[in-house]
Amino acid sequence: MKALPVIYLNHRESQQSNLCVLYFKQNDTILKRIRQNGWIKWNSEFNAFAAPSNQKTIGHLIDVFEDIAEVNHSYYHARLKENVEQVVIGDTHYFTGVLEKIDKLGSVTLVPYKTEFHRCIVISFKSNKDVFKVLSDCQSANWNKQVRAFVLPPNKSVIIRFLEEVTSQLRVKLHNELTIADYRIMQLLFEQAYHKNLYFKSCPIEFIKFMQLKAYSYNTINTYYYYVLRLLNCYRQNSLTQINAFDSDVINDYHKKMIGEKNYSEQTINQSVNAIKLYFKGYLKREMQLEEVIRPKVGKVLPKVWSQEEIERILNSIENIKHKTILSVIYGSGLRIGEVLKLRIEDIDSKRMRMRILGAKGKKDRYTIIGQYTLELLRQYYKEYKPDKLLFEGQFGGQYSTTSISRILFNAIKKSGVPKRGGVHSLRHSFATHLLESGTDLRYIQELLGHNSSTTTEIYTYVSNKHIEQIKSPIDRLLS
Structure with a gap:
């Protein structure tokens, strides 16, 4: 017996009226039956035939097409993707502008x-x-x-x-x-990006002084200043004195609205909490219960890495000896971009094949390894450029630019045809992953990277192919 054609019913809203829209493949018999029922009419908005939607509509349509078509109403009550929107019930409002x-x-x-x-x-x-x-x-x-x-x-x-x-x-x-x-x-530099209207409030200059006395880096001071500046300017009608009297409930509410405004990441909200906590508890010496400030759970984001073959292609695509040496040092010794910029000539110990990193993240010193390939490049580079104090000097002398290093890597990736898997820091991730895959103990990798906790280093076990490539998928048994 030949199967009947199918008419699919969808529920739609049009100009404040509810409609039951009919979708089906071109069929003269169905069209003839529709013409015999004047309550089913063509709708130009949905480019289909439709009938008024009520409790009896589906039953009537089943009766009308009973002998010539199957009426499928499984999608009638389905939520249509194009009409889905997020709605918040309550008095929540977000900060804008x-x-x-x-x-x-x-x-x-x-x-x-x-x-x-x-x-x-x-x-x-x-x-x-x-x-x-x-x-x-x-x-x-x-x-x-x-x-x-x-x-x-x-x-x-x-x-x-x-x-x-x-x-x-x-x-x-x-x-x-x-x-x-x-x-x-410093205050003028931190605020230069923003319009300063009638309601604009600057952070107290003493807050900058407080952070500098705690020996925070310029970048950290800039970041923390921004998050406190944002808090102050979200409450336009409140004076600085009133904001300084806020309790943890207000700050919790502030971060909820911050999440709702732009769907900020967990890391961003955590940075904001840290900055505001430093402002209230550290600078203002407030006895508020900031431990009650809600911190979102940070998801586990795996680092992006290149394979060793891809690293080789990236380095081989670079002709400039200085550029190649910089990227080789970062990958070959697992350095952060700020660490390679601060390297001095005397930090290189070629006899013991190691490199000294002074004042790294957390104000810590450490030693890391130098590869033979990197050492040969360093010797060629030194003969050609003859740096004075810093190992890699900028155009005007002094420290090299982070932007320039990022540009070197970007151009090398483009020239080599290797997929882009991140920025300069991905070279450090690749260093750790490749050491792990070659059998290096996780504790030694932790020391080379300068991690405080082994938990931080353990993230590379999720990236490494060392054990995963030995596992056989159960679907392969179907082919054996």
């Missing part, structure tokens, strides 16, 4: 510079007419014919005035060799 960023004309870098007669700060930038005009109109900067660039005297009040003049139009960056110790300058 917090720390609105300014569109900048371009960026400049402040570079400490020494001429034959005096010291100055050179304002370096890529050729840009808009940037040039802003600097020409700036009262603080002067054109120096000898250097052929705009310059600033290394004077605190002049630099503050310069930042106040230009940061509404330009992004100001610092060269690695320029260290800022003045709290007002």
